[in-house]
Amino acid sequence: MKILVVEDSDRLAKYLAKGLRQxxxxxxxxxxxxxxxxxxxxxEYDVIVLDLMLPKLDGMSVLRxxxxxxxxxxxxxxTAKDDxxxxxxxxxxxxDDYLVKPFDLGELLARVQALVRRRxxxxxxxxxxxxxxxxxxxxxxxxGGVSIDLRPREYALLEYFALRPGELVKxxxxxxxxxxxxxxxxxxxxxxxxxxxxxKIDGSGLPPLIHTRRGMxxxxxxxxx
Amino acid sequence: MISMRSQLLVRLSGGLACALLVGGMAAHLxxxxxxxxxxxxxxxxxxxxxxxxxxxxGEKLEFEYAGEPxxxxxxxxxPEYFQFxxxxxxxLERSVSLGSxxxxxxxxxxxxxxxxxxxxxxxxxxxxxxxxxxxxxxDDDNSLASSVIAKADPSATGMLTxxxxxxxxxxDRTLLYLLLTLVGAAAAILILGRLVIRGVVARSTEPLxxxxxxxxxxxxTDLGRxxxxxxxxxxxxxxxxxxxxxxxxxxxxxxxxxxxxTAAAHELRTPLSELRTMLEVGLKEFEQNDLPSSPVSYxxxxxxxxxxxxxLAETLLALVRSESxxxxxxxxxxxxxxxxxxxxxxxxxxxARELRTRLQTPDCAQVDSDRTLxxxxxxxxxxxxxxxxxxxGEVSICLARVGERLRLTVTNSVAGxxxxxxxxxxxxFWRKDPARTVGMHCGxxxxxxxxxxxLLGIEVRVDLCANNRFEVELVxxxxxxxxxxxxxxxxxxxxxxx
Numbered sequence: 001m002k003i004l005v006v007e008d009s010d011r012l013a014k015y016l017a018k019g020l021r022q023x024x025x026x027x028x029x030x031x032x033x034x035x036x037x038x039x040x041x042x043x044e045y046d047v048i049v050l051d052l053m054l055p056k057l058d059g060m061s062v063l064r065x066x067x068x069x070x071x072x073x074x075x076x077x078x079t080a081k082d083d084x085x086x087x088x089x090x091x092x093x094x095x096d097d098y099l100v101k102p103f104d105l106g107e108l109l110a111r112v113q114a115l116v117r118r119r120x121x122x123x124x125x126x127x128x129x130x131x132x133x134x135x136x137x138x139x140x141x142x143x144g145g146v147s148i149d150l151r152p153r154e155y156a157l158l159e160y161f162a163l164r165p166g167e168l169v170k171x172x173x174x175x176x177x178x179x180x181x182x183x184x185x186x187x188x189x190x191x192x193x194x195x196x197x198x199x200k201i202d203g204s205g206l207p208p209l210i211h212t213r214r215g216m217x218x219x220x221x222x223x224x225x
Numbered sequence: 226m227i228s229m230r231s232q233l234l235v236r237l238s239g240g241l242a243c244a245l246l247v248g249g250m251a252a253h254l255x256x257x258x259x260x261x262x263x264x265x266x267x268x269x270x271x272x273x274x275x276x277x278x279x280x281x282x283g284e285k286l287e288f289e290y291a292g293e294p295x296x297x298x299x300x301x302x303x304p305e306y307f308q309f310x311x312x313x314x315x316x317l318e319r320s321v322s323l324g325s326x327x328x329x330x331x332x333x334x335x336x337x338x339x340x341x342x343x344x345x346x347x348x349x350x351x352x353x354x355x356x357x358x359x360x361x362x363x364d365d366d367n368s369l370a371s372s373v374i375a376k377a378d379p380s381a382t383g384m385l386t387x388x389x390x391x392x393x394x395x396x397d398r399t400l401l402y403l404l405l406t407l408v409g410a411a412a413a414i415l416i417l418g419r420l421v422i423r424g425v426v427a428r429s430t431e432p433l434x435x436x437x438x439x440x441x442x443x444x445x446t447d448l449g450r451x452x453x454x455x456x457x458x459x460x461x462x463x464x465x466x467x468x469x470x471x472x473x474x475x476x477x478x479x480x481x482x483x484x485x486x487t488a489a490a491h492e493l494r495t496p497l498s499e500l501r502t503m504l505e506v507g508l509k510e511f512e513q514n515d516l517p518s519s520p521v522s523y524x525x526x527x528x529x530x531x532x533x534x535x536x537l538a539e540t541l542l543a544l545v546r547s548e549s550x551x552x553x554x555x556x557x558x559x560x561x562x563x564x565x566x567x568x569x570x571x572x573x574x575x576x577a578r579e580l581r582t583r584l585q586t587p588d589c590a591q592v593d594s595d596r597t598l599x600x601x602x603x604x605x606x607x608x609x610x611x612x613x614x615x616x617x618g619e620v621s622i623c624l625a626r627v628g629e630r631l632r633l634t635v636t637n638s639v640a641g642x643x644x645x646x647x648x649x650x651x652x653x654f655w656r657k658d659p660a661r662t663v664g665m666h667c668g669x670x671x672x673x674x675x676x677x678x679x680l681l682g683i684e685v686r687v688d689l690c691a692n693n694r695f696e697v698e699l700v701x702x703x704x705x706x707x708x709x710x711x712x713x714x715x716x717x718x719x720x721x722x723x
Contacts, residue, residue, distance in 0.1 A: 080494035
């Protein structure tokens with residue numbers, strides 16, 4: 001999942017991005033409103049973490065323009081403004097959630113995850129594909145009851161597949177949602193990641209769950225479609 | 226605590242009681258005097274009537290009822306008494322009620338009756354009247370009722386004395402009734418008056434009680450409430466007006482304090498978030514990898530966030546201290562020109578952008594002031610100028626003597642600042658750009674400048690000059706004029722030092 005953090009405090013943005021990356025999100029950062037709006041309109045983000053008091057263009061204007069441009073990204077406002085009227089204004093302007101600084105990182109991650117689930121119309125944090133279960137809350141993956149140890153990026157890839165079970169997931173979509181600006185997408189980076197993931201979940205002679213559609217992308221499903 | 230209502234009640238009741246006492250006493254004395262006068266008048270008439278019974282017949286004096294009982298003087302119950310004397314002291318006649326006794330004969334002037342109280346022979350309280358009179362000649366020689374009561378005596382033709390006495394118990398009873406009536410009436414008036422006074426006082430002080438009740442109900446959350454003055458008496462209306470004005474001032478102060486506290490808390494939220502997030506992320510990284518990948522960056526960033534909070538806390542503390550007047554001012558004589566040059570060196574080299582700078586100071590400019598506070602003022606002004614001047618802009622500092630004062634101007638290019646913004650420029654936490662991203666600046670610098678300047682008696686003025694140039698002018702008093710004032714001008718560019 002790809003997150004955009006629009007925050008003018010360089011240190012906060014840096015550690016927030018680091019915390020999000022720790023759990024497998026791809027994170028881009030913007031330090032002002034204008035750049036944040038440009039990025040949000042130019043790339044596809046699952047969730048945008050948006051500060052309100054931003055240089056150049058304030059967060060509320062960014063949100064308004066995003067909604068005017070019919071952006072589908074879910075927006076979590078992260079601000080020092082704690083007045084009820086600010087919360088009401090933020091939510092009525094089109095924000096999906098509102099969190100006041102200082103915040104608990106665990107709570108922020110949970111809220112981001114809830115927004116990701118909402119983005120893909122999934123209510124339960126427990127996803128099942130055949131005998132594969134993915135617990136979004138605990139970030140645990142099991143196949144046939146056996147726990148599988150995945151790296152954050154591998155988990156993010158599997159979660160992205162699992163949120164769209166049976167759907168064709170294009171390589172470009174994986175690049176857009178799993179990799180951030182810190183990774184220079186190479187031609188084989190997606191294939192390598194899928195290969196690594198497939199080895200872990202389809203190994204030991206189990207029926208494969210990730211199916212390749214040559215030249216098109218990948219499908220995660222229990223049986224060969 | 227003394228109750229105003231009780232005080233009014235006691236004082237008005239006391240006043241009423243005094244008035245009743247004085248009035249009652251006066252009424253009693255006057256009534257007593259009148260009644261006594263009436264009594265004496267009646268007694269005089271009765272005595273004169275008795276004198277009419279004594280007639281001079283030639284050389285003899287006759288008392289018409291001599292030897293005969295007169296009903297008023299002969300009855301056994303409540304008798305009256307009289308006694309006549311010749312001028313030589315011999316008794317001419319006495320009433321039957323006296324028996325062989327005498328009435329006391331007190332002195333008096335001729336023609337004028339004389340009265341006194343006495344104890345009557347039968348023991349009752351009485352009042353006596355003494356009259357000196359000349360017996361009238363008998364105009365009826367043939368009167369059968371007359372009798373010779375005295376033998377011919379030259380002395381019998383002189384002035385006679387009559388003492389007439391009768392009981393005054395009825396008069397005393399009347400006076401007693403009058404006194405009791407007056408006392409009763411006074412007591413009734415006092416009780417009734419007290420009730421009336423209590424009601425009047427309660428009604429008069431009711432608006433005050435209402436006001437007190439209203440004031441008691443006002444808390445910090447409803448300082449916007451105001452008291453009605455429509456039906457209040459003038460005195461209460463004046464008090465209400467004062468209270469409303471006080472509430473207005475209090476409300477403004479509360480709003481200001483609340484905004485100040487909110488802004489201060491607001492300023493702390495971001496560095497606190499930074500610290501918390503970096504600690505949580507670092508902890509997680511530690512748990513995952515045993516050691517964070519770059520621990521130095523955590524320490525460095527943590528230190529920067531802490532310094533930011535420390536700066537904010539110290540500035541807030543300094544502001545509060547200076548505004549509450551507890552900051553000591555230690556005046557010494559020092560060279561302000563040198564101080565300006567030293568501080569500008571520090572700040573100009575800190576600027577990370579391309580700026581054109583211009584510094585103009587005299588060689589020496591002695592001033593009596595607090596060096597520490599003045600340094601803080603200058604540091605804030607220089608730091609602001611460097612931080613808010615856009616790239617390629619100019620910062621100009623000029624120190625010069627104007628009369629007995631020193632004038633320091635700090636001018637810098639600005640973007641997006643308008644004339645209306647100058648009204649807010651000294652407000653705590655005010656910034657043109659609401660984003661809190663200008664380094665260590667937290668929007669308190671100019672507030673602190675203003676507070677310190679006030680302490681040092683320095684005038685501070687701000688202006689927006691042509692070509693978007695923001696100017697802060699300080700007028701510093703008490704300058705030693707006998708120093709050389711050869712100015713020197715330094716034009717520096719791109720952070721070139723002195």
